[in-house]
Amino acid sequence: MTHxxxxxxxxxxxxxxxxxxxxxxxxxxxxGLTGTPIGCDTSNCGxxxxxxxxxxxxxxxxxxxQADGSEVTTVQGxxxxxxxxxxxxxxxxxxxxxxxxCTPGMIMAAxxxxxxxxxPGPDEVRHALEGNLCRCTGYxxxxxxxxxxxxxxxxxxxxxxxxxxxx
Amino acid sequence: xxDQAVARxxxxxxxxxxxxxxxxxxxxxxxxxxxxxxLQLAVLRSPMAHARIGRVDVSPALDRPGxxxxxxxxxxxxxxxxxxxxxxxxEDIVLPGxxxIAVDEVRHAGDPVAVVVxxxxxxxxDALEAIEVDYEPLPPxxxxxxxxxxxxxxxxxxxxxxxxxxxxxATGESFAAVRERAEVTVKRRYHQQRLIPNAMxxxxxxxxxxxxxxxxxxxxxxQIPHILRIMLATxxxxxxxxxxxxxxxxxxxxxxxxxVYGEEAIALAVARRLGRPVKWTESRSEGYLATHHGRxxxxxxxxxxxxxxxxxxxxxxxxxxxxxxxxxxxPGIPILGAFMYPGIYKMDAYEFTCTGVFTTRTPTDAYRGxxxxxxxxxxxxxxxxxxxxxxxxxxxxxxxxxxxxxxFPYTTIAGLTYDSGDYExxxxxxxxxxxxxxxxxEQRERNARGDTVRLGIGVSTFTEMCGLAxxxxxxxxxxxxxxxxxxxxxxxxxxxxxxxxxxxxxxxGHETCWSxxxxxxLGVPFEDVEVVHGDTRSAPQGMDTYGSRSLAVGGEAVHRxxxxxxxxxxxxxxxLLEASEQDLDFTDGVFSVKGSPEARxxxxxxxxxxxxxxxxxxxxxxxxxxxxxxxxxNFSYPHGTHLCAVExxxxxxxxxxxxxVCVDDVGRVVNPMIVEGxxxxxxxxxxxxxxxxxxVYDDEGNLVSGTMTDYLVPSAVDLPDFVTDRTETxxxxxxxxxxxxxxxxxxxxxxxxxxxxxDALRPFGVLDVxxxxxxxxxxQAVRSAAAGKEAAx
Numbered sequence: 001m002t003h004x005x006x007x008x009x010x011x012x013x014x015x016x017x018x019x020x021x022x023x024x025x026x027x028x029x030x031x032g033l034t035g036t037p038i039g040c041d042t043s044n045c046g047x048x049x050x051x052x053x054x055x056x057x058x059x060x061x062x063x064x065x066q067a068d069g070s071e072v073t074t075v076q077g078x079x080x081x082x083x084x085x086x087x088x089x090x091x092x093x094x095x096x097x098x099x100x101x102c103t104p105g106m107i108m109a110a111x112x113x114x115x116x117x118x119x120p121g122p123d124e125v126r127h128a129l130e131g132n133l134c135r136c137t138g139y140x141x142x143x144x145x146x147x148x149x150x151x152x153x154x155x156x157x158x159x160x161x162x163x164x165x166x167x
Numbered sequence: 168x169x170d171q172a173v174a175r176x177x178x179x180x181x182x183x184x185x186x187x188x189x190x191x192x193x194x195x196x197x198x199x200x201x202x203x204x205x206l207q208l209a210v211l212r213s214p215m216a217h218a219r220i221g222r223v224d225v226s227p228a229l230d231r232p233g234x235x236x237x238x239x240x241x242x243x244x245x246x247x248x249x250x251x252x253x254x255x256x257x258e259d260i261v262l263p264g265x266x267x268i269a270v271d272e273v274r275h276a277g278d279p280v281a282v283v284v285x286x287x288x289x290x291x292x293d294a295l296e297a298i299e300v301d302y303e304p305l306p307p308x309x310x311x312x313x314x315x316x317x318x319x320x321x322x323x324x325x326x327x328x329x330x331x332x333x334x335x336x337a338t339g340e341s342f343a344a345v346r347e348r349a350e351v352t353v354k355r356r357y358h359q360q361r362l363i364p365n366a367m368x369x370x371x372x373x374x375x376x377x378x379x380x381x382x383x384x385x386x387x388x389x390q391i392p393h394i395l396r397i398m399l400a401t402x403x404x405x406x407x408x409x410x411x412x413x414x415x416x417x418x419x420x421x422x423x424x425x426x427v428y429g430e431e432a433i434a435l436a437v438a439r440r441l442g443r444p445v446k447w448t449e450s451r452s453e454g455y456l457a458t459h460h461g462r463x464x465x466x467x468x469x470x471x472x473x474x475x476x477x478x479x480x481x482x483x484x485x486x487x488x489x490x491x492x493x494x495x496x497x498p499g500i501p502i503l504g505a506f507m508y509p510g511i512y513k514m515d516a517y518e519f520t521c522t523g524v525f526t527t528r529t530p531t532d533a534y535r536g537x538x539x540x541x542x543x544x545x546x547x548x549x550x551x552x553x554x555x556x557x558x559x560x561x562x563x564x565x566x567x568x569x570x571x572x573x574x575f576p577y578t579t580i581a582g583l584t585y586d587s588g589d590y591e592x593x594x595x596x597x598x599x600x601x602x603x604x605x606x607x608x609e610q611r612e613r614n615a616r617g618d619t620v621r622l623g624i625g626v627s628t629f630t631e632m633c634g635l636a637x638x639x640x641x642x643x644x645x646x647x648x649x650x651x652x653x654x655x656x657x658x659x660x661x662x663x664x665x666x667x668x669x670x671x672x673x674x675x676g677h678e679t680c681w682s683x684x685x686x687x688x689l690g691v692p693f694e695d696v697e698v699v700h701g702d703t704r705s706a707p708q709g710m711d712t713y714g715s716r717s718l719a720v721g722g723e724a725v726h727r728x729x730x731x732x733x734x735x736x737x738x739x740x741x742x743l744l745e746a747s748e749q750d751l752d753f754t755d756g757v758f759s760v761k762g763s764p765e766a767r768x769x770x771x772x773x774x775x776x777x778x779x780x781x782x783x784x785x786x787x788x789x790x791x792x793x794x795x796x797x798x799x800x801n802f803s804y805p806h807g808t809h810l811c812a813v814e815x816x817x818x819x820x821x822x823x824x825x826x827x828v829c830v831d832d833v834g835r836v837v838n839p840m841i842v843e844g845x846x847x848x849x850x851x852x853x854x855x856x857x858x859x860x861x862x863v864y865d866d867e868g869n870l871v872s873g874t875m876t877d878y879l880v881p882s883a884v885d886l887p888d889f890v891t892d893r894t895e896t897x898x899x900x901x902x903x904x905x906x907x908x909x910x911x912x913x914x915x916x917x918x919x920x921x922x923x924x925x926d927a928l929r930p931f932g933v934l935d936v937x938x939x940x941x942x943x944x945x946x947q948a949v950r951s952a953a954a955g956k957e958a959a960x
Contacts, residue, residue, distance in 0.1 A: 020289070029287070034199035035192020037418070039367050040451035044875035047367060075192040084190070092186040095840045098848060099674030100189030101367035101418030107190065126883040133875075135367050135419050136674050137844060138851035139883040 004068040008033060009077025017064045023057075024048045026064035027074065035076035036104055039133070046132030049105035050074045056112040058105075058131075075104035078111075086149040087111055094154065096145035098136035105132050110146045119150050175755075176683035176693055177903075180840035184678045184698075188416070195415040197371035197388045198448045205373070206235055208434055208447040209291035211281040211298050212456060213273035216527040216868025217308065217322070220271055220280065221301030228283050228297040233290035236441055237283045237298065240270040246436045248402045250492070251427055253394075253647030254499030256523075260332040263323040263525075265492040267402065267429030267436075273302070274322055274491035275529050276869055277456025279429055284437055284445060307527045307868035311465055311486045314524050322491055322525035331489050331523035332498060336505055339580050340516040342471070345480035349471030353553050359464040359541045360938050361488065361862035362855075363455055363872075364534045365880050366673075368418025370458055371448040372431050374438035383438065384411045387431055390420040391711035392671055394648070396703050398427040398495075403435050414701035417673035421852065422533030423458050424673065425713040426495050430457070452874045460862055461534020463488035464501060468508075468545045471516075476557050478568045480516030481580075483508050483545065489523050490530035497532045498523050499646060503632075503714075504538030506581040510546040511590055511630045511806060512568040517580040527868045533713060535852050535913045539631045547627045547918035548925075548935075555929060561922070562594065562603070565628050576899065583632060585804045586899040588832065590628060593894045597808040597830040600890055606812055614930050622825075623813045623927025627919035630806035633715035633907030636799035652716070653708035654724035655794035656685065656732045660778035662771030664691055666729075667699045669709020670721035675909065676841045677717060681725050683837055684903070688729035689770055690756025708796070715805075715907025718837065723901040724797040731793035736773040739791065742784040743768055743776060803898045803906035807831035809919040815927040820946030822858060822924050824887040831911055832894045835904035839893075842908050846891050849912020855881050856913075857920035859939050879939075932956050 001016040006026075013031060027033040027050070036059060039047030043061040050059045051073035078085045087107050090096065097103040106129065113120055113128035120128065125146045126139070134142060144154040188194055225237035250265040268279040281298050285291035306320035313319055314329040322329055346352060373386040383405055389395050392412040400407035417424065430447050438445040449457060467484040487501040501521045509517055536543075554561040570577045572589040579585060598604075603624070610622040635641060636650035653669040666685045670677055682696040689696075699705050712721075733753060740758035741748045744766050751758050759767040768776075773791060776782065780789035809829040815822045829846065836842050859879040863871040872878040879885075897904030917938070924940045925933060932952040936944055 018289070025288070028199070029201075032201065033192075034196070035194065037194070037196060037368065038198070039369065040875045042451065042874045042876045044880075045367065045451070075190075079191055088190045091190050092182055095183070095844045097186060097189055098676070098844060099367065099417070099419040100185070100194065101196070103189050104192050129883045131882070133367065133880050133882055135365055135421070135852070135880065136848045138847035138849075138889065139886055140847050140888055141844060143883065 002065045004065055006067045007071045009074055019063065019065050021064045022060055023062040023064050023067050024059035027059060033074055033076055036074045037101055039101060044133065046105040046109060047102050049108040049132065051108060051112070056109055075107055090145040090149040094141050094145040094148055096137060096141040102132060102134040106134065106142055113146065114150055119152060122147060176686045177837050179683065179838065181679055181683055181693060181838055183676050184682065185676060196368055196418060197373055197386050197415055200373045200386055200446070202375055202444045205444045205446055206284045206286065207288045207291045208437060208445050209283050209295050210279045210430065210447070211295045212453070213269065213276060213278040213280055215273060215302055215304060216276050217305040218273050218302035219305060220269060220273060221303055222299070223281055224299040225281050227299060228294040231290065231294040231297055233286040234294045235284045235286065237281065237294065238437065239281045240266060240268040243268055243433065243436055244270050246403060246439065247432055250402060250429060250432065251398050251495060252493040252497060254496040254645065256334050256498045256502050256645055257332045260498060261326050261328060261330065262493055263326055267432040275527050277529060278491070279433065282433060282437065284441065309526055309528070309864060309868055311488055311524050311526065314526060315522070322527055329525045331493065331525055334502055334521045336519040338517050338582060340480070342480045342482045342516045342518040345516040346471045349479050350474040351553070351556055352469060352471045353549060353556050354469040355549055355552060355935065357466040357468065357545055357548060358937050359462040359466065359544065361463040361531070362461045362534055362860050363862050363878055364421045364423035364458065364461055366419035366421055366423050369449045369451055369454050370424065370428065370430070371446070372434045373444065373446045374434045375444040376438045376442055378442040382409045383435060384413065385431065385435060386413045386415055388417050388424060389414050390417065390424040390671055390673055390713055392701055392703055393669060393709040393711050395427055395431065399432060399435055402432045405435065405439065412703045414671050420673045421535040422461065422537055422713065425533045426459055455873050455878065456529055456870060459494055459530050459532040460490065461531060462541060463531045464541055466541065466545045468549050470549050470553055472553055474557065476559050476564050476567045478512050478514040480514055481509055482518045485521040487521055487523050488528065488531055489525050490528045491525065492530050494530045494532045497530055500531065500533060500538045501541070502538065502644065504542035506583050507539045507542035507631060508546050509580050510543065511570055511628055513570060514580050528864060535849065536910045537714065539910065540853065540914045540917055543627065543629045543631065543914045544918045547629065548921060551922045551925065552934065561626050562598065569628065584801060585630065586801055587896045588630065588804060588806050589894060589896045590806060593806065593830045593832050594628060594808040596892060596894060597810050597828055600830070600892060601810040601826065601828040603810065619816065619818050621815045621817055621927040623815055623923040623925070625811040625919045625921065625923030625926055627809040627915050627922065629809065629915040630804050631911060631914045632802040632804055633910060634719035634799060634803045635714050635716055636720060636802060638798050648710065649798065650710070650720065651796050651798040652710055652720040652724045653794065653796045654721065654728040655792065656728045657792050658732060658774035660775050662695065662774055664689060664696045665699055666696055666725055667706045668721055668725060669706060669711065670717040671701045671709065671711045672717070673712065675712070675717060676838065680718065680837045680841060681722060684722055684725045685729045688726060689732060690754070691771060715909040718905050719803040719898065719901055719907050720797055720799055722837065722905060723799065723903055724795050726903050727797060728793050728795035731795060732791050733770065735791040735793060736770050738784055738787060739773045739777055740768045743782065799900055801900035803834065803900060805831065805833045805906040805908060805911045807911060807915055809915040811919040811923040813920065813923040813927060815924060815945060817949050820942035822940055822945055824854070824920065826890065827887055828890045829915065830892045830894060832896050833908040833911060834898040834906035835895060836893065837905065843891055845908045846912045847889055849910060850889055850916045851881060851886055853913040853916030854886060854920055857917045857938055857940060859885065861939050
């Protein structure tokens with residue numbers, strides 16, 4: 001067992017954990033912070049994306065012990081006093097979620113993008129979210145929501161070059 | 168039925184009630200559930216496609232830390248019956264038993280062999296490694312046609328055949344006769360690759376026992392809590408009235424959670440045996456083996472036509488991959504498609520045969536569209552081939568054959584009565600949005616100058632049948648259940664309203680849409696309505712959510728139940744206002760006496776008056792609550808025209824969607840925002856079949872595309888922007904005028920995309936590209952067509 005001290009969404013937790021415990025399971029099973037879901041076992045889907053000291057990570061690919069001494073922000077730590085963030089509002093207003101399982105990870109990844117690039121183009125949004133899979137929306141409204149949260153026109157969501165990256 | 172009040176809510180893009188919890192992480196996924204003393208269950212699965220099980224020794228696992236129990240299939244066999252198949256499509260169907268956990272033989276990679284129950288998920292996973300199993304390999308059965316040979320190795324040796332059933336349909340003239348007089352025939356073989364549904368939430372189940380009274384609560388990531396309750400009672404012997412099934416927040420399904428899974432039964436059996444709460448959560452890779460797959464068919468399709476392009480007949484021979492077992496509706500999936508192969512077209516002869524075949528692969532079952540995408544693909548693909556054969560524009564060929572709007576209601580050659588539709592209107596609108604003529608001109612120009620990147624244009628004018636009904640027709644199809652749906656409305660004393668629905672949403676937005684429907688009929692604020700669902704105790708009656716049925720059947724039930732509430736409230740209002748019922752107006756939730764509008768009572772006031780019951784009409788039962796079970800008179804038939812333009816690089820084989828336009832007619836629309844979202848998501852999955860996804864097995868029967876790394880679920884960079892629009896032809900078969908929308912995009916889009924890819928390559932002599940149309944396959948298609956041309960010259 002390893003002793004860790006982690007600040008999650010503003011609360012400091014101290015725990016003894018097995019070195020192999022994934023951060024995602026630490027958040028969900030030990031802290032009861034189940035707002036961060038797990039969608040795969042190969043770090044492809046991005047549902048479990050959280051912020052670790054200012055950078056996004058897939059919490060299924062980080063050990064809890066690696067978060068020792070760190071600050072973690074999850075989707076549950078975004079809204080303050082019931083006040084939603086611009087991204088959360090935009091996801092709601094532009095119907096950027098259906099089942100909502102990918103939504104926490106999508107919002108965390110989009111938040112990271114907007115921190116680095118406050119006015120991304122639609123294709124930049126698509127590229128930034130490439131590591132987050134959604135099976136419900138076809139992504140169009142997600143892209144629009146991210147553009148809206150950055151204060152931009154949402155009419156275009158990047159059709160022209162969307163597929164060229166993989167080529 | 169009373170007329171609906173002026174629609175204030177229906178037709179409005181209300182933002183979703185569901186979102187608040189989903190965007191803040193305050194969700195209740197099944198895997199989130201923690202209860203005191205919860206144990207984690209893990210499943211050991213067969214690493215082989217087909218083997219006889221020798222010795223299974225779970226005892227070494229019991230020595231591992233934190234392990235509470237371990238069971239082999241034989242250990243659990245006593246309390247576990249066969250998993251159900253509710254759609255035995257023929258009288259003589261070969262329907263093998265399906266033990267939730269294998270006892271003697273494993274029949275696909277991933278078949279459960281043993282389970283461990285431990286204090287947490289890590290310890291449970293560790294202990295699986297200690298279980299010892301001896302397998303005696305048996306030959307895998309993978310090729311659908313070879314499996315039908317007399318000397319083929321058998322998936323179920325005791326059945327003596329791999330043929331599960333042969334289901335024929337022949338209507339109109341004989342195909343042979345129309346073929347005789349046809350001037351043109353076109354015959355093709357299409358392959359519907361296996362797909363993995365990939366709902367983002369993996370499956371999970373939690374069972375909490377109350378041992379003293381023998382009661383069990385089953386939480387499951389399921390689309391079908393009501394059906395699951397009945398079936399789990401049958402499989403485990405726990406009496407139905409002692410079982411409560413809850414579908415908490417469910418993260419997508421797409422048909423994959425329309426199932427009664429072995430793990431659900433195993434978790435219940437183990438919780439019963441131990442008297443302890445048990446949880447099982449699948450990992451994604453485990454789900455790829457253990458959650459049912461979709462599609463998986465070979466389609467031989469032939470059309471006969473006149474030189475002018477009038478369709479005379481259609482013949483379809485399917486071989487459908489059942490996988491290793493028949494699960495809940497496995498054999499019925501291709502049969503659901505059987506009625507859709509003629510699509511929107513008129514013809515004189517139709518012959519269809521489906522042969523269901525067992526293989527040593529994960530069972531197939533419903534996946535978004537379920538039989539109808541396959542049918543639509545075949546007819547829409549071969550219409551393009553026929554158009555090419557006749558030298559006709561593919562849109563023009565469709566015009567010459569489709570049912571004209573003035574011909575509805577129209578009984579098709581397959582025997583369905585399409586109640587309404589306007590294919591002309593949807594097509595004209597789509598062509599204009601798409602800029603069809605301009606794109607065709609550009610295509611001609613680029614073909615003429617030999618551009619290495621070719622433009623292809625694909626069309627799909629689809630319809631589908633959804634909202635499975637009426638129940639009597641389902642009986643004729645040998646479907647095990649009815650097609651009704653239930654709703655009840657509780658008018659609470661404080662004026663708030665509970666709408667209890669038997670549908671079980673998992674992303675569709677029923678809480679929002681049902682609120683809109685009820686608010687309109689009752690004339691109460693949208694915010695005053697709460698929708699209760701997904702729990703067999705609080706919403707005890709229902710047939711759940713699948714097959715785009717929820718709005719057309721369940722939404723209709725809400726509408727009619729609410730109308731009943733108004734009818735009952737009218738009696739109370741008439742009594743209180745000392746007027747006759749006929750003299751009352753009801754507008755925006757207010758009963759008023761005609762001619763004296765000051766004499767009024769709101770329906771919410773009536774709810775309180777009824778609660779107090781101090782002054783009700785003589786002999787009236789003191790409630791205005793109401794229930795309605797709708798058994799619809801017909802399916803609903805959404806339709807639409809989808810157009811896709813692709814740029815195909817003939818040197819790299821890369822196909823890129825340049826534009827995608829669709830005009831769908833889903834009848835009257837309750838919430839346009841949600842409808843658009845459903846179309847987007849449907850398109851994504853249909854396009855994914857056309858271009859990206861395939862469950863690939865090797866020659867030994869191992870799933871090669873066994874993780875999300877190897878199976879290409881498209882990301883945001885793999886999909887284009889969609890241009891969506893609508894026409895609105897109300898359905899005649901329900902009072903709301905609504906049709907289904909959940910599967911339409913998936914059903915329509917796959918052939919539109921593949922038609923576009925083939926259209927781009929037709930100048931090279933390419934007649935087909937097998938799905939998914941990967942760069943490699945496109946490149947090969949161009950190369951082999953060129954080689955063929957050279958050889959011919």
